[in-house]
Each structure stands twice: as structure tokens, then as C-alpha cells.
Amino acid sequence: MKRTLYWIIAALSIVVIFGFITAEGEWPAVQSPFPCNDADIPRYQAAYTKQKPVIDGKLNDAVWKNALRSAPFRDLIKGTKTLLDTRAAVIWDEEFLYIAYWIEEPDVKATLKERDAPIYNDNDVELFIAGSDGYYEFEINAYSTIYEVLFFWEQEFTRKGYAQMAEFNRNDPKAREFNGVGFKTHPRGKRIGFWNWDFPGLEKAVFVEGTLNDHRDKDKGWTVELALPWKGLELLAKGDGRSVPPKPGDTWRMDFSRFNTYKAPQDDSGGWAWSSHGVWDSHVPECFPFIRFVE
Numbered sequence: 001m002k003r004t005l006y007w008i009i010a011a012l013s014i015v016v017i018f019g020f021i022t023a024e025g026e027w028p029a030v031q032s033p034f035p036c037n038d039a040d041i042p043r044y045q046a047a048y049t050k051q052k053p054v055i056d057g058k059l060n061d062a063v064w065k066n067a068l069r070s071a072p073f074r075d076l077i078k079g080t081k082t083l084l085d086t087r088a089a090v091i092w093d094e095e096f097l098y099i100a101y102w103i104e105e106p107d108v109k110a111t112l113k114e115r116d117a118p119i120y121n122d123n124d125v126e127l128f129i130a131g132s133d134g135y136y137e138f139e140i141n142a143y144s145t146i147y148e149v150l151f152f153w154e155q156e157f158t159r160k161g162y163a164q165m166a167e168f169n170r171n172d173p174k175a176r177e178f179n180g181v182g183f184k185t186h187p188r189g190k191r192i193g194f195w196n197w198d199f200p201g202l203e204k205a206v207f208v209e210g211t212l213n214d215h216r217d218k219d220k221g222w223t224v225e226l227a228l229p230w231k232g233l234e235l236l237a238k239g240d241g242r243s244v245p246p247k248p249g250d251t252w253r254m255d256f257s258r259f260n261t262y263k264a265p266q267d268d269s270g271g272w273a274w275s276s277h278g279v280w281d282s283h284v285p286e287c288f289p290f291i292r293f294v295e
């Protein structure tokens with residue numbers, strides 16, 4: 001009897017142990033529909049500032065000197081190290097979201113001077129800010145010429161009433177349907193983009209450390225300094241009713257990247273980003289860094 005009990009216990013233990021092992025091994029592999037890995041997406045804490053930086057493109061303000069800088073941008077597709085250093089930083093107060101870029105560049109160049117010209121055809125840096133129903137795209141070159149688009153996910157555009165707002169007329173010649181760049185299978189589908197949208201009250205400045213459009217010398221690079229009034233982000237905050245300005249502890253998704261007209265080395269994609277997307281496409285909010293606003 002004792003022996004039988006022993007064997008029953010032994011058998012049960014095996015079942016339990018194997019049960020665990022099997023259960024462990026049998027977790028279904030969740031196939032993410034997105035090209036980036038969640039574990040690789042940077043998490044950053046944006047500090048609150050009591051003093052507004054002077055928006056002149058120079059990042060010699062005390063708040064920028066003390067701000068936590070991002071890790072160097074990496075190849076947008078492969079996530080590999082890049083030839084030149086690029087970093088960003090984010091700080092905030094009740095009125096503004098402040099953003100800085102440090103761009104190492106031995107030959108600072110720019111060609112486009114007209115607002116909303118395709119700045120991505122120059123060397124540029126880019127910023128994306130996501131809300132739950134859409135996102136904002138901003139690009140700037142070393143002339144400080146900017147390009148801005150506001151995108152809504154098609155479904156939300158109609159369902160959440162943006163279509164009824166006078167400023168978002170989809171028949172406007174500057175409104176277009178958009179389905180991503182290199183990632184055309186986003187689960188949320190198409191967006192509608194408004195190229196005529198301007199961020200109200202946006203302040204921006206560029207400073208060139210070197211000479212612009214003169215390749216005879218070696219430049220240090222250029223820096224970008226931005227102040228985006230939270231008021232202008234109310235539209236993006238509407239979707240999930242998030243607070244503007246954010247409450248300490250709130251997290252937004254924002255993307256920071258740099259696009260070059262050259263490829264160095266040759267197998268480089270030409271696009272570098274704080275968060276590598278695994279694909280030639282910035283328009284994937286699920287791959288944007290997590291920016292947490294702290295006190």
C-alpha cells in the first residue's frame with residue numbers, strides 16, 4: 001500500500017513537473033504586427049524645467065546642459081551604430097514641450113527654403129508626436145525650413161468627428177490619403193494627412209556650428225531647438241482625453257530621427273533614429289520612444 005502511494009505521488013510529481021515544463025514551452029508565440037521589438041524601444045524621462053530655454057538654436061542654455069540626452073541614433077532599419085553622432089533631449093513646462101537635437105555633420109548642407117517643401121530630400125531631423133487618433137510629423141533642415149503634416153487614422157477621422165471640423169476638409173488639395181512608406185500593412189490601415197496644417201505657435205531655431213553649404217572646411221554640425229505649445233497638442237490629446245500639459249507621470253509616444261542625402265558607409269540606410277523601427281518607415285507610432293514627463 002505504502003509502495004503504491006509512493007508511486008502515485010512520484011507519478012503525480014512527474015505530471016506536475018512536466019506539466020509546468022510543457023506549459024512553459026507551449027506559450028503561444030505572439031506574432032507582433034509591428035516591425036520593432038517592444039523591448040528595444042527606448043524609455044525616457046523628460047524633466048520639468050522652471051526656466052524656458054532661449055529658442056535660438058544654440059543649446060548652451062543651462063536646461064539643455066543638464067538635460068538627459070538620448071543614446072546616439074541608430075540605423076532606422078537595422079538598429080546598427082551610425083557613422084556620426086545624433087542625439088535628442090526633451091524637457092517641458094506647463095506651456096511648452098521643448099526639444100533639442102545635436103547633429104554631428106562635417107558638411108552642413110541645405111537647399112530647401114520654402115515651407116512644406118519636401119524637407120526629407122535634404123539632410124534633416126524629424127519629430128513625430130502620436131495621439132491615439134493620429135500623429136504629427138515635423139521636419140527641419142539646416143536653413144530652419146520646416147515641413148509639417150497632421151495625420152489621422154482613417155477610421156478615427158470619421159468615427160471621432162474630425163471629419164466634421166472645418167480645418168480638416170478632406171477635399172482640400174493639401175489633404176491626401178497615406179498608407180505608410182516601407183510598412184504598408186499597419187493594422188490600423190490608412191491615414192489621411194493634412195499638409196496644410198501648421199502647428200499653432202511653434203517656435204524653432206537652428207544653429208550651424210561651422211559653415212553652411214561650404215564643403216571646403218570641416219563643420220562640427222548643427223543643433224535644433226524647438227518649443228511646441230501644449231495648446232497646439234490639444235487636438236492630438238482629444239482622442240484619449242489625455243491631459244495637456246501632461247500630468248507628471250504621463251507618457252506620450254514621440255519619434256526622433258535624422259535622414260541623410262548620403263549613405264555612409266554604403267550599407268547604411270541613410271535614416272537614423274533614436275528608436276530603430278526595423279523598417280524604412282517612420283510612420284509607426286508603436287515603434288516610437290516612450291517619453292514620460294516627470295517633475
Ligand SMILES: [Ca+2]
Nearest residue numbers: 054056057058
Ligand atoms: Ca538656446
Ligand SMILES: [Ca+2]
Nearest residue numbers: 148195196197
Ligand atoms: Ca504643413
Ligand SMILES: [Ca+2]
Nearest residue numbers: 211214215219
Ligand atoms: Ca561647411
